Amino acid sequence: MSKKGWIILLIVVLIIVGGAFYFLTANHIEGLVYDSKTGKVLSGAIVTINKLTKLETDEEGKFRAFAPPMKKVITVEKPGYKTFEEAFPSKFGLQVIEISLEPFTFSELVEDFKERVSTLKSYNAKYFIESEVDGKKDTFSIQLSYSLGKGIHFVSEEEGENTSFTEVYILKDYVYLRDGKDKEFKKVEKEESENIPILKLSDVVDFFTMKAEPSSFSFLKETTFGDEKCVVFKIQWEDAFSESSGFVYLGEESGIIRKISVVDKGFNEEGKTVTTKVSFVVEDINKPVEISPPS
Missing domain, CATH: 2.50.20 (outer membrane lipoprotein receptor (LolB), chain A)
Known part of the structure; x- marks a missing residue:
């Protein structure tokens, strides 16, 4: 292969890798879970995305997950609180959301x-x-x-x-x-x-x-x-x-x-x-x- 051919191949590879890297890093969802009455953040809440991805909020009440640009049904559960479930629209890039949980009486x-x-x-x-x-x-x-x-x-x-x-x-x-x-x-x-x-x-x-x-x-x-x-x-x-x-x-x-x-x-x-x-x-x-x- 000629030098020009190698350069073209390298450019193509870089475009593919760069696109994949962007897709993997940019299409994420970040969220914050907090108490609807006091506003205090809630750690240990179980977050489920489209019934597949399951994760837990950290000490600051936050979670982050890879999320393809498609509609997401998010469920959040924590003892003492009513279960939250809502569908979020499709979005390219980073999607940031806040979720308030209503405590039981x-x-x-x-x-x-x-x-x-x-x-x-x-x-x-x-x-x-x-x-x-x-x-x-x-x-x-x-x-x-x-x-x-x-x-x-x-x-x-x-x-x-x-x-x-x-x-x-x-x-x-x-x-x-x-x-x-x-x-x-x-x-x-x-x-x-x-x-x-x-x-x-x-x-x-x-x-x-x-x-x-x-x-x-x-x-x-x-x-x-x-x-x-x-x-x-x-x-x-x-x-x-x-x-x-x-x-x-x-x-x-x-x-x-x-x-x-x-x-x-x-x-x-x-x-x-x-x-x-x-x-x-x-x-x-x-x-x-x-x-x-x-x-």
């Missing part, structure tokens, strides 16, 4: 929680409430352990002006129960135990929805609770008699409410200040939980 999160816990194989849960008036404290607690195929272990205890204690094992064929720490367990057949007062996990979380819808419920930050990354929401109630504020921890992988902590300050009928601390924790999700008859 607190009552929507609770309803979703009830559906999810019904599918769990095991867990340990704790509910604790402490009320203080004039330095006097009353406490009430519930511990609930569940293991699919093994049974339920339930303990409720009240201390203060009133005292009570109930412990129940619900196993395959029998139920063991006692109404005092120093009392012996009574063994009854399961068919005879229908009227034993046992709170399910979905019932416990209902304690937090006895008030009206929170006056404020918004994304705060991301953190880790136990062995799971969580989205943290700040929650507040305000009415004529009290003010409550606290935090809700939602597991990013499980979608389960892992923790709720709330402090309520108000007045009783005598006009005295009442401070109430409430906490709810779910641990050991789908992990081995030992439940066996009491010795």
Whole structure:
């Protein structure tokens, strides 16, 4: 091949390579995902493009992907937020978009929680409430352990002006129960135990929805609770008699409410200040939980 031919071939190759490089680098989509209420960026959101490309937003709430110049259907999912889906028009070159996710209301999160816990194989849960008036404290607690195929272990205890204690094992064929720490367990057949007062996990979380819808419920930050990354929401109630504020921890992988902590300050009928601390924790999700008859 002549020198002129080599030059022409080189030019053609450069044009092809350059065109390919431009096509691969210019046809990209960049996006930012943020909370529609607070404007805070959301990391860890799962972005799916045309049901094929799946990626995750970084710590700054951003994502970037190669995207041919064609219509793109983008879906964004993150625990605690409503799923986003929208079709974006075809565009050559770099396409920059912003996506806002709408958080669930607190009552929507609770309803979703009830559906999810019904599918769990095991867990340990704790509910604790402490009320203080004039330095006097009353406490009430519930511990609930569940293991699919093994049974339920339930303990409720009240201390203060009133005292009570109930412990129940619900196993395959029998139920063991006692109404005092120093009392012996009574063994009854399961068919005879229908009227034993046992709170399910979905019932416990209902304690937090006895008030009206929170006056404020918004994304705060991301953190880790136990062995799971969580989205943290700040929650507040305000009415004529009290003010409550606290935090809700939602597991990013499980979608389960892992923790709720709330402090309520108000007045009783005598006009005295009442401070109430409430906490709810779910641990050991789908992990081995030992439940066996009491010795």
